[in-house]
Amino acid sequence: MKPFKKILLTGAAGSLGKVLRASLALHTEVLRLSDISSMGNAAAHEEIIPCDLGDKAATMALLQGVEAVVHMGGVATEHSFEQILDANIRGIFHLYEGARVHGVRRVVFASSNHAIGFHKQGEILDSDSPQRPDSYYGLSKAYGENMAQFYFNRYGIETVSIRIGSSFPEPQDARMLITWLSYRDLSELVRCSLVAPKVGHTIVYGASNNKHSWWDNSKAAHLGFVPKDNTEAWRTSREAMPALPASDPARIYQGGGYTKMGPFN
Numbered sequence: 568m569k570p571f572k573k574i575l576l577t578g579a580a581g582s583l584g585k586v587l588r589a590s591l592a593l594h595t596e597v598l599r600l601s602d603i604s605s606m607g608n609a610a611a612h613e614e615i616i617p618c619d620l621g622d623k624a625a626t627m628a629l630l631q632g633v634e635a636v637v638h639m640g641g642v643a644t645e646h647s648f649e650q651i652l653d654a655n656i657r658g659i660f661h662l663y664e665g666a667r668v669h670g671v672r673r674v675v676f677a678s679s680n681h682a683i684g685f686h687k688q689g690e691i692l693d694s695d696s697p698q699r700p701d702s703y704y705g706l707s708k709a710y711g712e713n714m715a716q717f718y719f720n721r722y723g724i725e726t727v728s729i730r731i732g733s734s735f736p737e738p739q740d741a742r743m744l745i746t747w748l749s750y751r752d753l754s755e756l757v758r759c760s761l762v763a764p765k766v767g768h769t770i771v772y773g774a775s776n777n778k779h780s781w782w783d784n785s786k787a788a789h790l791g792f793v794p795k796d797n798t799e800a801w802r803t804s805r806e807a808m809p810a811l812p813a814s815d816p817a818r819i820y821q822g823g824g825y826t827k828m829g830p831f832n
Contacts (some may be wrong), residue, residue, distance in 0.1 A: 570762055571595040575633040577620070577640030577662070583677070583753065584639045584732055589598035590754035591637065594761065601629055602640065620658025629663030635673040635761055638662055645681075645704045649832035655707035663718045671724065675760040676713055678728040678747060680772070681705030684822020685783075688742075692821075693783040694770035701822030703829070712770065719768040727760035727790065730782075731773040738798050741805050742823050745781060748773045749796035759792040766790070778802075783820055 574591055578584040579600035587770045591598055592612060600606050601613040609615045620640050630636065641654040659676075663763040666674060684701025686692055708730075715726035732746035733739070734753050735803040748756075752775045760766070769790065772782035784792070798805075811818040816826040 569594055569819075571634050573633045575599045575600060575601065575629055575636045577601045577629070577636070577638050578643075578677070579615075579639070580606050581639060581643060583731075583750075586753060587637060587639065587757060590758070594758060599629070599633060619653075620655075620661060621653030623657070623661045623664070626658060626661035627665035627668060630662070630669040630671050632669070633671060634668065635675070636662065636671060636824050637675045637677075637757055637761070639677045641677075641707070642704065643827045645702045645825055647664075647829075648703045651703045651707050653823075655704070656710055659707075659711045659714050662797060663714055663724065665718040666724050667718065667722050673761060673766075674715065674724060674726040675757055676711055676715055676726055676728045677777070678730045678770070679705060679708040680730050680732050681822050681825050682708040682730060682822055683826055686821050687819060688781065688821050690821070691781060691783055692772075694772075694786045701820065702825040703758045704832075705825060706823065712768075716768045723756045725766045725768070727763075727766050727769045727771060729760065729771055730755060732782075734773065738801050738805055739811070740808060742817075744798045744802060744805055745774070745777055745779050746821075746823075747775055747777060747798050749775045752794040752796050755794070756790075756792050759790045763790045 574595040580602035601616050601618045681701050685699035700709045701708040712728045718724045732748045733743040734748040738747040771787035773797040777798045817824045820826045
């Protein structure tokens with residue numbers, strides 16, 4: 568028997584949404600999918616409901632009848648504040664209001680390392696380290712984490728905020744030798760976040776078992792997440808890439824290139 572009757576996955580058409588669409592099917596009888604982009608045809612165990620997260624009524628309605636939410640939806644990279652506002656800031660409020668109204672007790676929120684991106688590379692951070700967002704996108708993720716904390720304190724809705732590092736088929740540069748999160752480890756981290764008995768509001772860093780790390784997950788050990796993959800197979804080729812100048816913010820700060828994007832006119 569699967570542990571959930573119905574899970575909502577937002578952002579189902581995105582690159583990570585597609586990965587989780589496959590893996591979440593193992594853990595729920597019905598998977599409700601939502602996005603503003605095409606999600607293709609529904610499988611027998613799926614429901615497809617297109618939704619703009621900036622639409623409060625539509626977003627709140629998405630939560631009706633679900634037991635848990637995996638919230639991957641929203642603008643996924645750096646843009647102007649105006650482009651970020653509806654999906655990432657208004658949208659997270661609409662989602663939690665829907666959870667409150669419909670009695671949803673568990674949310675897995677795709678936060679980002681960009682919520683702490685202005686900490687320096689090499690500095691070891693844990694879940695109590697202060698937020699230092701590096702971009703409008705990072706600001707929206709910091710806001711989402713604070714929204715999650717508020718809805719737990721006020722209404723008892725539990726959330727795991729996953730500060731995703733760099734989740735791609737393989738690391739793309741030397742920085743990602745540290746921040747990379749394999750798709751297999753992402754799927755396992757989401758599973759652990761859904762089934763852990765009590766999480767309150769837990770912040771966890773989403774990275775694989777890489778040789779070097781800037782992130783300490785000891786305060787999220789209750790999730791039971793043990794990453795399996797690492798970046799060693801790519802180390803030689805990625806370290807052979809031309810290094811950024813020592814003065815480049817992308818080399819100084821954990822957020823990499825996001826620390827120097829914009830301003831946007």
